[in-house]
Amino acid sequence: MASLWVDDADTSCIHPGALPLRGTAQVLRSWTVLMANVGYIQFFLTDVEVTTFPRGDAEPTTAVITCTENILSGEGLSSAEAFAGGKAVCTSILVKEHGGWKFWSRHASPIAELHIDDEDSA
Amino acid sequence: MASLWVDDADTSCIHPGALPLRGTAQVLRSWTVLMANVGYIQFFLTDVEVTTFPRGDAEPTTAVITCTENILSGEGLSSAEAFAGGKAVCTSILVKEHGGWKFWSRHASPIAELHIDDEDSA
Numbered sequence: 001m002a003s004l005w006v007d008d009a010d011t012s013c014i015h016p017g018a019l020p021l022r023g024t025a026q027v028l029r030s031w032t033v034l035m036a037n038v039g040y041i042q043f044f045l046t047d048v049e050v051t052t053f054p055r056g057d058a059e060p061t062t063a064v065i066t067c068t069e070n071i072l073s074g075e076g077l078s079s080a081e082a083f084a085g086g087k088a089v090c091t092s093i094l095v096k097e098h099g100g101w102k103f104w105s106r107h108a109s110p111i112a113e114l115h116i117d118d119e120d121s122a
Numbered sequence: 123m124a125s126l127w128v129d130d131a132d133t134s135c136i137h138p139g140a141l142p143l144r145g146t147a148q149v150l151r152s153w154t155v156l157m158a159n160v161g162y163i164q165f166f167l168t169d170v171e172v173t174t175f176p177r178g179d180a181e182p183t184t185a186v187i188t189c190t191e192n193i194l195s196g197e198g199l200s201s202a203e204a205f206a207g208g209k210a211v212c213t214s215i216l217v218k219e220h221g222g223w224k225f226w227s228r229h230a231s232p233i234a235e236l237h238i239d240d241e242d243s244a
Contacts, residue, residue: 010171010173012171012188012213014188014211014213014231016231016234017231017232017233017234018233018234019211019233020169020188020211022171047142049132049134049144051132051226053175053183053184053217053226054183054184054217055217061175061176061184062175062176062183062184064215064226064227066134066136066142066227089136089141089142089229091134091136091213091215091227091229093186093213093215095175095176095177104173104186105186105188105213107211107213107229107231108231109136109138109139109229109230109231109232110139110231110232110234111139111140111141112138112139112140112232
């Protein structure tokens with residue numbers, strides 16, 4: 001995990017519903033805690049959209065990726081064979097460092113399941 | 123509002139709890155609907171952190187801004203003098219275009235108010 005992130009005091013990670021974590025040490029610690037508390041977790045990424053900056057440049061230095069994280073987890077379930085699912089939308093910012101892409105920022109957020117009434121009241 | 127955003131089919135905006143909106147036309151439409159449905163709304167930004175890319179470059183082309191949006195709104199309240207507050211954390215990506223900074227992406231998410239039990243159960 002450490003190899004995926006820029007090592008800097010200004011990197012940031014926002015987990016769904018959480019406050020921002022600042023700095024790679026704190027970000028990596030949060031992932032360690034998360035991984036230590038689930039028996040199983042897998043992310044299936046869908047709706048992946050990538051834009052690189054400067055736009056149109058053959059040698060981009062920054063990339064913005066939005067995606068849906070479909071999360072399959074075995075946390076807190078009754079048996080080892082039971083799984084639960086979850087979903088978050090995510091915006092990640094990656095920068096090129098030593099020839100490879102690394103995370104600078106990740107912002108994931110929950111999707112509210114709203115009950116929408118008839119729209120004729122507007 | 124239109125002057126604040128890059129006009130492109132790949133820009134994105136994620137409102138708290140919502141799915142991503144793609145493309146400036148759709149993004150601006152969402153802000154129009156939001157503004158049309160509140161009598162009063164004001165954003166107080168705190169915890170603002172700015173990083174520019176390429177890092178250390180005197181002529182940056184991209185900027186990442188994280189902040190807390192403290193939102194004061196008069197929506198759906200009983201009287202014109204009544205206000206409600208809300209809070210979201212936000213990651214924005216701005217790019218330099220024609221000498222000025224414009225939004226490429228905004229991702230805002232709700233902050234869950236969790237009741238944390240004693241931590242000795244871990």
